[in-house]
Amino acid sequence: MNKLLDDHFADLPIKxxxxxxxxxxRQDDILFERQQGYANRAEQIEHQTxxxxxxxxxxxxxxxxxxxxLVEQGKVAFTSTLSECLPIDFPTFxxxxxxxxxxTHTSGIPDYFDESVMDDFEDLWRTRPMYHIRQLRDFLPMFQHEPMRQESGVxxxxxxxxxxLGLIVxxxxxxxxxxxxxxxxxxxAGMTASGYFSLDALPANTALGYIDNADGSWRTNHYSxxxxxxxxxxxxxxxxxxxxLWSALLGHRLLGEEMTSRLFTPHIKVNDKGTHYGYGLWIQLESNRHVFKYHVMGYDPGVSFHSxxxxxTETISVVCSNESDGAFDMMKAIEMKAGVSS
Structure with a gap:
């Protein structure tokens, strides 16, 4: 299925x-929409909108x-400490x-999946059954008693x-x-189809995540x-x-204007290439001054995502994939064709 409402995308290179x-x-206008591939390979069920x-x-x-x-409601403060928010013991924190x-990822606490030293998320579940991880507290034994990774502030x-943060919520x-x-x-936000679904109870119209092996075979990510x-x-x-979600956030339907501005503020510099972090999102600056884009991304085995x-240009882009890569290349192609590439 391919819906094209803007000539800029007529020759978009899609692998x-x-x-x-x-x-x-752009605002309420769909400039480009594309679905390709299978939500279920075995049954050859194609992706839909x-x-x-x-x-x-x-x-x-x-x-x-x-x-x-919750901060707007006075139930939490940005300056609140863990001991003030949670009745949970963190003896080494x-x-x-x-x-x-x-x-802002500057707490210095230990991580259950340290991406600076690990690159295979599947390794976490080789000795720890992933089907036991059904609520936030199930993650605690994986980091609660580990030493601080570094000093706070970096x-x-x-x-x-x-x-x-989820436990605080x-x-x-x-x-x-x-x-x-x-x-x-x-x-x-009008996200009527979205939710936190269990892999063993997925609703209709949900793509299975796929991991491709070097020999051409594949498997789902249900155990990964x-x-x-x-x-x-x-x-x-x-x-x-x-x-x-972007429209609701930018239209102040989720947060007040002041709090929305704070969420979008570059709170911490990540590197010397203009990358900063706000609250829950990345911020890419041009010449370290003007915002090129606010963006989020996600990678898991069988998942790649950019938005x-x-x-x-007041443009929103979303790329969802049920494979371990592919979203980044599509996002870059969109940015080039939309005339928003940095």
């Missing part, structure tokens, strides 16, 4: 092996929005670690920090994390990721739902 959904919108995709770490933004909502440091991407709201997000983020996603990743969305908002 024949791309499997997923891509969408480009209604196909839901796992987005891995792409949904850290949802967690950050939830925390900001720096007691001064704050909510804001967790949001950026180091950290999944465990977002697990703790639960403690402050009295709801499970997934119930909170579905009620106070997805619903007001937690059975249910949480505050650091693992929600399922449609491409159009993700575009709705961005480009303020200069």
């Amino acid at each position: 024949p092996d791309f499997s997923g959904s891509a969408l480009v919108m 209604s196909t839901r995709f796992g987005i891995a770490s792409g949904c850290k933004l949802f967690t950050a929005i939830a925390i900001c909502q 720096d007691p001064s670690v704050t909510v804001e440091q967790l949001l 950026f180091q991407y950290n999944n465990a920090g977002y697990i703790l 639960e403690q402050a709201s009295g709801l499970t994390f997934s119930d909170y997000i579905e009620r106070f983020v997805f619903k007001p 990721i937690p059975v249910k996603g949480g505050a650091d990743g693992g929600a399922f969305v449609t491409a159009r739902d993700m575009a709705n 961005a908002y480009y303020p200069a």
Whole structure:
């Protein structure tokens, strides 16, 4: 299926092996929409506009929005420490670690999946059954008693920090994390098809994630990721739902204007190439001054995802794939054709 409403995308180079959904919108206009490949290879069920995709770490933004909502309500403060927010013992953690440091990956706490020393997420589940990971507290034994990874204040991407933020959402709201997000983020954003679904109970129109082997064979990712996603990743969305999320956030339907601005603020410099981090999202600056894009991304075995908002052109792009790579190349091709490449 290919819907083309803008001539800029007439010759968009799409690799024949791309499997997923891509969408480009400007305000309420769909400029480009494409689905290619199979949501279910064995049954040869093709992707549709209604196909839901796992987005891995792409949904850290949802967690950050939830925390900001609770701050607006006075239930949490960015300066609150872990001991003030959670009745859980972290014997080796720096007691001064704050909510804001967790949001910006500057807490220094240990991570259950340290991407600076590990590159295979599947390794986590070789001796630890992934089907036991169904709620946020199930992650705690993987890092709760480990020593601090580094001093607070320095950026180091950290999944465990977002697990703790999810637990803070639960403690402050009295709801499970997934119930909170579905009620106070997805619903007001018009994300009617999105949710935190268990791999052993996926709803209709949900793409299976696929891992391709070197010999040409493949397998699903059902034994390669937690059975249910949480505050650091693992929600399922449609491409159009993700575009709705950007529109709702930018239209102040999820947060007030002041809090939205704070979420989009470059709080920490990540590298010398203009990359910064806000709350739950990446920010790419041009000449270290002007914002080129706000974006989120996610990678898991059988999952690759990119989505961005480009303020200069008020354009939203979403690329979801049910394979371990492919989303990045598609995103770059879209940026070139949309005239928003840096």
